[in-house]
Amino acid sequence: MNILINMAEKVKENKRIDVDTTKSELKGLAGFIESFLRKFRMASYLIALIPLYFFCLLAMGISASPGIFIFNLISEKTVHWWPVLHDISLGFGIVTAYFLYGISILFVIPLFNFLIPLRLKPFRGPYYSLTSVPWYIHNAFTYVVRYTFLEFVTPTPLNVLFYKMMGMKVGKGVHINTTNISDPALIELEDKVTIGGSATIIAHYASQGYLIVERVKIGKGTTIGIKATIMGDVEIGAGAVIAPHEVVYPKSRIPAGRKNKEG
Secondary structure, three states: OHHHHHHHHHHHOOOOOOOOOOOOOOOHHHHHHHHHHHHOHHHHHHHHHHHHHHHHHHHHHHHHHHHHHHHHHHHHHHOOOOHHHHHHHHHHHHHHHHHHHHHHHHHHHHHHHHHOOOOOOOEEEOOOOHHHHHHHHHHHHHHHHHHHOHHHHOOOHHHHHHHHHOOOEEOOOOEEOOOEEOOHHHEEEOOOOEEOOOOEEOOEEEEOOEEEEOOEEEOOOOEEOOOOEEOOOEEEOOOOEEOOOOEEOOOOEEOOOOOOOOO
16 A cells, blocks of 8 residues: 555646546556546545444554443453442443543554554645545544543643654653644644643644645644634744634644744
8 A cells, every 4th residue: 555655646646636537547456446436536536435444443442442441340350249239330440441542542643553554744735635544544533532531631741652653753841731633643733732621633634525635733832722723734933822713724834932923
């Protein structure tokens, strides 16, 4: 699959792509697969979900196994207790199992992300293309953790560790108080960056039918305000301040030391 994706990138480089076409410019197997993706969009989307869901469910199942073991152990040891105490013990077992799942999924998903031989790279092209596949998979894995547990360890060193394991470049003393992050492998946070609560950082955006995936770099000592939004292809200089609720649009270059939107 990596060979096919590299072929796609080489053919499409520096060319204007018709996002509505059902034909691929690629040759051989790569062209056949991409043409299928474009011609049968709904079918290809559903087919792609099958292996993706399988790997996500497998990762979640592996992560749940330590908690299941503890729950079964508690259930067996308390089965003859007074019913109220037994129920309390089972409740404790269920909650413990969930948190064991959560801690486990923080490590299992990055392992799956590493083992699957598809690496997220910057690209510009149609949603239905071979080059979009790594983006699709990488974010699906990220969202499994985000929507099932990550809120419970945000902000702590564990959420920073998770993003590092997913490929984000994170400097020293970084504080991330949000789970609204996509494309972590294309995001770089230098030393002492502070990301405010519910801020959004995404290394992609859409324009005229194209999906554009491009790196985000946030310089040393930058502060991102509460509920601010940073989009793809953005560079923020050292010591800058992004105001709460501010939107930094694609291709923006924020100078070092900028303290507000007008400054």
